[in-house]
Amino acid sequence: MDSFAATRSRMPDLEDRIAADPGGFRVLTGERPTGKLHLGYYFGTIRERVRLQALGVETFVILADYQVITDRDTSAHVADSVRSAVLDYLAAGLDPTTTTIFTHSAVPALNQLMLPFLSLVTEAELRRNPTVKAERAASGRALSGLLLTYPVHQAADILFCKGNLVPVGKDNLPHIELTRTIARRFNDRYGQVFPEPEAMVTDAPEIPGLDGRKMSKSYGNAIALSMTTDETADAIRRTRTDGERVITYDPERRPGVSGLLSTAALCRGTTPEQIAQQIGDRGSVMLKQLTTDAVNDFLAAHRRRRAELESDPAVVSDVLRGGNERANVIADSTLAEVRDHMDMGYANAR
Ligand code: TRP
Numbered sequence: 001m002d003s004f005a006a007t008r009s010r011m012p013d014l015e016d017r018i019a020a021d022p023g024g025f026r027v028l029t030g031e032r033p034t035g036k037l038h039l040g041y042y043f044g045t046i047r048e049r050v051r052l053q054a055l056g057v058e059t060f061v062i063l064a065d066y067q068v069i070t071d072r073d074t075s076a077h078v079a080d081s082v083r084s085a086v087l088d089y090l091a092a093g094l095d096p097t098t099t100t101i102f103t104h105s106a107v108p109a110l111n112q113l114m115l116p117f118l119s120l121v122t123e124a125e126l127r128r129n130p131t132v133k134a135e136r137a138a139s140g141r142a143l144s145g146l147l148l149t150y151p152v153h154q155a156a157d158i159l160f161c162k163g164n165l166v167p168v169g170k171d172n173l174p175h176i177e178l179t180r181t182i183a184r185r186f187n188d189r190y191g192q193v194f195p196e197p198e199a200m201v202t203d204a205p206e207i208p209g210l211d212g213r214k215m216s217k218s219y220g221n222a223i224a225l226s227m228t229t230d231e232t233a234d235a236i237r238r239t240r241t242d243g244e245r246v247i248t249y250d251p252e253r254r255p256g257v258s259g260l261l262s263t264a265a266l267c268r269g270t271t272p273e274q275i276a277q278q279i280g281d282r283g284s285v286m287l288k289q290l291t292t293d294a295v296n297d298f299l300a301a302h303r304r305r306r307a308e309l310e311s312d313p314a315v316v317s318d319v320l321r322g323g324n325e326r327a328n329v330i331a332d333s334t335l336a337e338v339r340d341h342m343d344m345g346y347a348n349a350r
Contacts, residue, residue, distance in 0.1 A: 003173050003174075003177070004170045004173060004201065007173060007199050007200075007201050008201055008203065010198075011200070011201065011203070014165075014198065014200060018052075018055060018057060018165075019055070022055045022056035022057045023056065023057075023058075025057045025058070025164060025165045026057070026058050026059075026060070026161060026162060026163050026164055026165065027049070027052055027057050027058065027059040027060065027163060027165045027166070027167065027200075028059075028060040028062065028157065028158045028161055028163030028165075028166055028197075029045065029049065029059075029060075029061060029062070029166055029167045029168065030060075030061050030062030030063060030064055030157070031045075031062075031063070031064065031085070032063075032064050032065075032067045032068050033063045033064070033065055033068060033078055033081035033082045033085055033103075034068055034077070034081055034217055034218075035077070035081055035217035035218075035224075036081070036084050036088075036217070036222075036224035036225070036226055037084065037085055037088045037224065037225050037226075038215055038217065038222035038223055038224050038225060039207060039215065039222070039223045039225065039263065039266070039267075039295070039299075040206070040207040040209070040214070040215035040216070040222065041225075042092065042225060043204045043207050043266055044169065044202060044204050044206070044207065045167060045169075045202070046088070046089070046092045046094075047092070047204075048167055048202050048204075049061065049089075049094060049099070049167070050092055050093040050094060052167070053093075053094060053095060053098060053099055057165070058098070059094075059098070059099040059100070060099070060100045060102070060161055060163060060327070061089060061094065061099060061100070061101045061102075062102060062103070062104055062157050063082050063085055063086075063101070063102070063103045063104075064103075064104055064153075064154070064157060065078050065082060065103045065104065065105045066104055066105050066111075066146070066153065067104075067150055067153065067154075068081075069146065070135070070144060070146045070147040070150050071135055071136075071138075071139040071141070071144070071147055072139075082103060082316075082320075083316045084226060086101060086315075086316045086319055086320065087226070087306050087309050087310055087315075087316065088225050088226065088302075088306065089101060090305070090306075090309050090315070090319065091225075091302045091303075091305040091306035091309060092225075092302060096319045096322060096323065100161075100323045100326045100327055101319055101320065101323040102320065102323035102324045102326070102327040103320065103324065104153075104156075104157055106320075106324040106327075106328070107160070107324060107327045107328050107331045108328075108331075109160065109328065109331035109332045109334065109335040110156050110157065110160040110327070110331045111153075111156065112335055113156040113159065113160055113331075113334070113335060113338065114149070114152055114153055114156045116186070116338060116342065117152050117155055117156055117159075117182050117186070118149065118152055120181075120182050120185040120186060120189075121152060121178070121181070121182065125178070125181075126148050126149060126151070126152070127148070129151050129174050129175075129178065130171075130174055131151070131171055131172070131174055131175065132147060132148060132150070132151065134171075135147060151174070151175045151178045151179075152178070152182065154172075154175045154178075154179065155175070155178060155179040155182045155183075158176075158179050158197055159179065159182070159183060159194050159197075159334070160327075160330065160331045160334050160335075161327070161330045161331070161334070162194060162195055162334065163195075163197055164195040164196075164197045164198065165197060165198055165200055166179075166197050166198070166199055166200060167199075167200040167201070167202070168199055168200070168201065169201075170201065172199075173199055173201075176197060176198075176199040179196075179197055180196040180197065182194075183195065183196045183197070184196060186338075190338075190341040190342050191341045193334075193337055193338060193341055207262060207263065207266060208251070208255070208258065208259040208262050208263070209221030209222055209259060210222075210223070210235060210236065210238070210239040210256070210259055210260070210263075211239065211240060211255060211256060211259060212251065212255020212256055212258060212259040213255070221259075223235055223236075223263070223295055225299060225302060225303070225306070226303070226306060228303075229292075229296045232292060232295050232296055232299075233292045233296075236260065236288050236291050236292045236295070237288055237292075239256050239259065239260060239288065240256045241254075241256040241257050241260070241284035241287065241288070242254060242256070242257065242284070243283075243284075244257075244283075245281045245282070245283045246280065246281045247261070247276045247279040247280065247281075247282070247283065247284070247286075247287050248276055249261050249262075249272040249273050249276045257284065257287065258272065260287050260288065260291045261273075261275050261276055261287070261291075263291055263294070263295060264287075264290055264291040264294040264295070267294040267295050267297070267298035267299075268294050268298075275290065278290070
């Protein structure tokens, strides 16, 4: 069994434990602010965070802004992406009075945890990390020191607040494994401070992009939550389909058609096969029309709330100021505890 299958098989038991004791869990999860959040994010993670929040699990959402510059040499779009993500979080139902939304660049003590953590891993372990390898290959450039060590930074993101539950995508599982290793080694060496966090994966199907590949900001095949209805229609119209009149769900042979069917099905809460049946022999034009309506209907309330929030320029900065403040209090206290355990607490307040 691979680690994804293994993690997935633990989910029913985890759900039971969460339902029995939501206060026993602290969720830390988040993403790199590299562009606009899209439908894939919504179904894959945002909806899940809102669900956990509703169950009463304390939730932290990190916008990992320093992680953007691991593999690119500009921070030009970070600020816009951060603002846009906060608006989407709020519109989707994350409540900033219970959920802490913050950026790791604004939390110095979190970043300082990286120093003792780096001492607990070897260069060979860092070089073996499959995501580091994949991202290095994808970037087509020399491995930066920050890219090589970002899984350790991610461990600091999680452990600064003693997060014990981390909802992540499949590709992030090695980082959670490394976070557990770092927690264990720290505790063994200096005494018990950190939990060994558990990964959580959803069984939401991976949403295909408009071309049938995984929906991704970098493939240009995504439907952003913040698009207008017209932009949505345009993006869907541009999808490469085929001339066959009868619409069928066949991801291998008809990736474009099937991507649209999956998108429409998720938005309508049904299956791609059912949507295909509904369209029958009315071809791609009909499929595109139906998918556009499904997406625009599904996102209408989200977009309405988002526009309202956006009309008040103070909303985003207020949320981030509050979240960063709360994260700093927690990070300062964890760092003081770490220094104490390392016998470096000489300057801590008594
Ligand atoms: N690496 C994650 C991603 O690319 C983003 C991330 C940064 C994260 N820090 C985290 C996710 C801590 C979960 C927990 O999507």
